[in-house]
Amino acid sequence: MSMEYSVPIYWRNRHIYYKLLASRCKKCGATFHPPAKSCPYCGSTETELVKLPEKGKLLHYTVLYNVPEGYRLQAPLIIGTIEVDGTRIVAQITDVEPEEVKEGMDVEAVLRRVREDRDTGLIHYAIKFRPVLGSKID
C-alpha cells in the first residue's frame, strides 16, 4: 500500500514537526499547540509563535493498535496528552514499552522517525516525547 506523503506539505510544516512551537494569542493570552494564525478560543488573528520548553508531564496516554495506513511498521503507537508549561500537546511517546508508561511521568521532547515513504524513500521525522531518565520508576 502507498505511503506517499506530500513533500511540500512536510517541508512547510517542518518547524512544527522539528521544534516545540506553539502560538500565543495577544488578545486573550491563550497558548495553544499546534500553532495557528487564529486563536481557537477568542478568534483573534493577532497571534505569535512561541518556543515551548522541551520538558513536560504526561497527562494521559493510549496504546493505539488500529493505526492508519503508513504507520503499520511502528504499531502499536503510544499517543499521549502532555502538558508543557501549561500548554497541552498531543504527541507520540517513544523509547519506552507500553507497560512502562505511567501517567504523571516526566517526559522530554526528542526528534524521531514518524514514517517512511516506501515509494520515494523519504523518511519523515517529528517530535516525540520520551520518559526523562529515572522518571519511569516514580
Add this chain to the structure above:
Amino acid sequence: MSMEYSVPIYWRNRHIYYKLLASRCKKCGATFHPPAKSCPYCGSTETELVKLPEKGKLLHYTVLYNVPEGYRLQAPLIIGTIEVDGTRIVAQITDVEPEEVKEGMDVEAVLRRVREDRDTGLIHYAIKFRPVLGSKID
C-alpha cells in the same frame, strides 16, 4: 507512486470491462455506453442491458501523452471514439502504432491489459479496440 485500485469496484464493473455491454432505454429507445440504470437522454429508469456487436468504426482518435498516474508504462495511449451499431463508445485503440491509425478504419473489440497494480500484483483488463486486419491500409 501508488497504482492501487479498488478490488470490489473492479469486480463489480467486470461485465462492463470484459463485454461490450450498453443500456437501451425502453422509453426513448436510445442505446448508450457505458451502461447505466437511468437514461441520460430522457431520465427514464426503465433500461435494459444489451450486448453490442464487437466490430465498429473509428470516428476520431487522440494520442494521449499526459497520462494519469498508473498508466505511464503504456504511454502514449491512443483513445478513440468508436461507433458500434449506432452507439458511440470511448475506448483505447490497441495493437497499432499511433501513426498507423486512420479515422474511419474498421476496428474490433479485444480484451487487453489496462493497468497493473504494483502493490497487489493485480492486473486489470478491459476491452480495447484494434484495427480489423486489412483495414489499416484503406
Add this chain to the structure above:
Amino acid sequence: MPEAYIRSFGLIRPGRHYDKSLYDLAWDALNMLDVKVEPDLLIVSNVFSECLSGQADIATRLASELGFSGRPTIRVETGETSGLSALELAYKLVSSGAYEDILVLGVEKLNEYVSQRIYKELSKLYHSDYESFIGVSHAALPALAMKEYMARYGVDRKTMASWPVLMHSNASGNKFAALRFPVNEDAVVSANKVSTPLTLLDTFPLVDGAAAILISSKPNGSYAKITATAHTTGGFAYTHRKDPLIIDSLRQAYEILLASEAEGDRIEYVELTDTFTISAYLILETLGFSAPGEAPLDVKEGKYSPDGELPVNAGGGLKARGHPIGATGVYMAAESAGILSGTLDLNGVSSSNALLVGVSGLGSNSVILKLKEV
C-alpha cells in the same frame, strides 16, 4: 413563511455491501420513498467519494445515475455532520421559500478498500497537518478523552461500557441496524483493543449506507417537520479546545437553538452521534441531560433506554445501527421521522419531538436539528 416538512424517507440497512456501488445504494434508498420524487434541488451528503470511489462531483454523477439529469444538484460536506448540514441547508432553503421540494441524499461507500486504508481516510477528519501526520487515527483522540474522563470522574471501565450495551440492545429491535446482536459489559471490555482503553465495541462498524429524505414545503402526507436548527464550529485540533470533556461548539449550538424557539417544549427523544462510547457521554453531559461524570451511570440505570425518561438512539445509534459517515445524519432524521409519525417501530418509542445532535470529530463542528410531529 413556508415550513419545511419531511415528506418522505427511505433508507437501507448499513453494512458491507461489496456487491453494490455507491450508486446502487443510493438507488435502493431512493426507491423506498413513498412519493414520486421530482426535486427542485438534489443535495448530496458524502465525505469520501473522491478518495474511496475515485469520483469527484459525486452529486452530478448521482443525478445522472438516478434519472435526475437536468435538475440542479450540489454536494455538501462537513465531516461527520455532513448529513445534518445537508438537512439544515434544505430546511433553510425551503423555509425561506427559495425551493419547494429538495431531495437530501446521504450516501457513503467505505468498503472499497481494506480497513487500514479506511482508517487512513477517517483520520482525515482530524487535523491533517499535525494529528494525522503524527499517526493519530480516528480512535486515538477519543481514547485519550476516555482516559481523561475515567480519571476525572472516577468511572471504571465496566461502567463505561453501559453505552454500547444499550445501543446493541436497541439495534436488536431495528431492522435497519447493521449490528443486531446484544453484548454485555464484559464483552465490551474484553473485545479487541483498538486504542486502550477503547475496544472494538466502543467504536462504530465500518459500513456503507444510503438514506434519502424529501424536504417539502407541502404538509400533505408528511412524516414530521423541521422547526429549528443550529450550526457552529469549534477548535479543529484536540488541543485547540479548553476542556476535552466539554464540547464548546455543541454547547453554543444548543444555546442558539433554545434561544431561537418561541415555545421551549420538553425534549422527548434524542438522536446523537455516538461515534465512540465517550462521544455519547460527552454529548449527553454538554447538553445538560446528565450531570458531568454521571452519563454512564444514567445510561446503565435506564434513563436513556426506550422506556426511560428520555429515550436516545432507539435504533442503536452510530455504534450499532452503523455510521456511514456522510449518510449518518440522514439516517438520524429518517429514523426520527419514523418515530414521530409512528410508522417505524424502534423498540416501542413514541414521541412528539426529537432533537438530532451531530458532532464531527470531538467537537470541530456541531449541528442540531429539532423535529416535531405533524
Add this chain to the structure above:
Amino acid sequence: MPEAYIRSFGLIRPGRHYDKSLYDLAWDALNMLDVKVEPDLLIVSNVFSECLSGQADIATRLASELGFSGRPTIRVETGETSGLSALELAYKLVSSGAYEDILVLGVEKLNEYVSQRIYKELSKLYHSDYESFIGVSHAALPALAMKEYMARYGVDRKTMASWPVLMHSNASGNKFAALRFPVNEDAVVSANKVSTPLTLLDTFPLVDGAAAILISSKPNGSYAKITATAHTTGGFAYTHRKDPLIIDSLRQAYEILLASEAEGDRIEYVELTDTFTISAYLILETLGFSAPGEAPLDVKEGKYSPDGELPVNAGGGLKARGHPIGATGVYMAAESAGILSGTLDLNGVSSSNALLVGVSGLGSNSVILKLKEV
C-alpha cells in the same frame, strides 16, 4: 424580497505556491477584502482537499484557521463549477432572507504532488468507473471533441489556436493572472503535445488559488449584484450526450436563466470556463453568441476581444489567469465585479452586466450567474 450584492471581494494571483498552504492562500485572499467580515455563514468551495491535502471537513478547518470559529460553515462541491455553485447557493440564501451576510471562499491547492498525481485527481472529474479506469485523463476527451469539431466544421489547427492567443493577450493586462506572456498561433500549435491535436497551450496551468466574495443583502458600498442564476446537470459520461459539440446542460441552463428575467437586457460581458480551447468555442456556440463552427474565426477577428462586440474573459480566463478548480468560479465573479464597479482594470473593459458561465467537464453540469452593476 432582499437582493444579493457582492459587497467585497479579494483574490490572489494563481500560481504554484509551494511556500503557502491552502490555509495561507485563503488567509491572503480574505485579507484583501475591504470590509470587516463577520459572516452569518461561510461557504467553502473546494474539490480536492481530501485527496491532495489530506483534510476532510475543509470548511470547518478553514473557519478555525481564519478566526471564524463558532460560525457555521459548509463545503460545497460540484466539480469545476464548484465556485459558481457556492455563489448561486449564497444568492439563494441571501435573496430569500435566510441569511444576511455570507462569505464565499473558493480555494484549491493542487501543487502538493507531482503533475502525474494531479492528472490522476483531475481525471476524477470524469466518469470514474469507465472513463478514468480505461486511462482517459482530463485532456483526452476534450481532444476528441476538438478533433470532431475540426472535422465537422473544417477548421484548421492554426485557426483553432485563436482562443489561447486572445487569452494570453488578455492575461498580460491582468495583475492577477498566472501566465502573463503573449503567445502566437504557431506557438500554440507547436507546444508540447498533451493529447493530439491539443497542446499544452490549449490547456489551463496547474495552479493553486484562493478568492473570497462577501455576499450581502445590504447594498451600501457594494460592487455588483447577482440578479439571476440557473443550474442544470447533463449526461455524466462523454458518450452520454447526444452531440459532443453541443452542451445540452448549458443550453438548458441558459433557457432557464433567460425565462427567469423580466427584462432581457443585452449581455455586455461574459466570463466562461475555457478549461480547454475547445471548451470556449463550444460554450460560445451553445449560447448562440457564435454560429456553429464559427467561434474560432469570430475570436480571431476580434469579436470577443476587450474592445470587441462582446468582450469575454478580459482577465485571461482559465487558460491564462489560471484554473484553481474549486476556486475558479469565485475568481470569475470577483473579476467581473471589478469590471462592473470600475475598480479593476482588465484591458479597459467596462460593462453594466456580466454573464458568468460555468461548465464542468464537457457538460456534466452547467451553472450560470447574471451580475449587474449597482
